[in-house]
Amino acid sequence: MVKKKSRAGVENKKPSSNSPTSQKKKGANQNQGEQKARAVTEQVSALPVDDQQFHQKITIELPTIQHYKKAPFVDKVIEMLHTYNICIILNALSDDEISSVMESYDDLLDLNGVTAIGEKDASKRSGTRFYNCRCQQGPKCGFKGWREGADNVKTVYEPENPPVWRQVIDxxxxxxxxxxxxxxGHxxxxxxxxxxxxxxxxxxIFAMTDVDLSKGPTQINFMEHFTSLDLNAGKVKGGLGAGNVESxxxxxxxxxxxMFNANCVHRGTANLSKVDRPVLVLDCSADCGMVGK
Known part of the structure; x- marks a missing residue:
């Protein structure tokens, strides 16, 4: 039997699994697999498979180096917000920034209810407000501007070099x-x-600690009608579309x-762990007309 030869007169054989070409393809596939694996963090691993896959779609990992081109990440976050109404950004805060925020939090926290800064209600939740625009003033929170003693939080909130999230909302x-x-969530x-x-x-919402399913992460429901982030569009009805999770x-x-559409129905879930779950929350909106008044 004569072996079939190629035009170059060389036998047609399947590349060996040890050939440079095969190894290159194998390495590329392995890198892709590792990237996908990183997207499904340990915190997400307890979620249903469909939810894990959805997390892969909506998660962006920022470089840990300080100096990098932010524009591509800003574009991607905005695209995700318009497509899915939610985006998770890894490495949004450094350990040093988290420590600074938590220092202000520990100094101001008052669970005795003497001030409005740290009221803990019967549900075992407390809210520690660092900044309050006049448009947010209510009967239980009579201050506006920055709470005295919240300097560390203000540094993170108003950094000299605008982070990705700040450029997104701008x-x-x-x-x-x-x-x-x-x-x-205590x-x-x-x-x-x-x-x-x-x-x-x-x-x-910034995670000040690892937030897995047992610690009470925020749950977002996409099946209730909500206002589109697109100013030219109306309500989003019936969820995000076929193939995506309902919540x-x-x-x-x-x-x-x-970051998620503020008009989506959501809630903080129960903290079933033995440790507290603090998260830093920002309300981002159009100019209310009362800033600085």
Whole structure:
């Protein structure tokens, strides 16, 4: 039997699994697999498979180096927000920034209810408000501007070099931060009631600690009708479309940030762990007309 030869007169053989070409392909596939594996963090691993796959779609990992081109990441976050109404950004805060925020939080926290800064209600949750625009003033929170002693939080909130999340809200024309607050689900707290944060805008939640399913991550429900982030569009009806989850949990590692449509129905879930779950929350919206007044 004569072996079939190629035009170059060389036998047609399948490349060996040890050939340079095969090894290159194998290496590329392995790198892709590792990238996907990183997207499904340990915090997400306890979620249902469909939810894990959805997390892969909505997660962006920022470089840990300080100097990198932010524009491509800003573009990608905005694209995800318009497509899925949610985006999780890994490495949004450094360990040093988290430590600074937590230092202010520890100094100001008052669970005795003497001040409005750290009220802990019967559900075992507490809210520590660092910044409050006049448009957010209510009967239980009579201050506006920055709370005295919240300097460390202000440094993170208003950095000299605008981070990706800040550039995102500026580009989306929702640059007004109406509220900066630490919301802590203390160990044993029950789930919040379902609610929306605003008619239009983005809620930004930074994880001050690893937030897995047991610690009470934010749950977002996409099946309830909500206002589109696109100013030229109306309500989004019936969820995000075929093939996507009806709701998701914002499980994420320490230092990550979830940004989502503030008009989506959501809630903080029960903290079933033995440790507290503090998250830093920002309300991002269009100019309210009351800034600085």
């Amino acid at each position: 580009r989306m024309d929702i640059p007004h931060i109406a509220r900066v607050e630490m919301v802590t 160990s044993g707290c029950r789930a919040q009631g379902w609610h929306v944060d605003a008619l239009r805008g983005v809620t930004a 998701t949990f914002a499980a994420m590692p320490k230092g990550a940030l979830v």
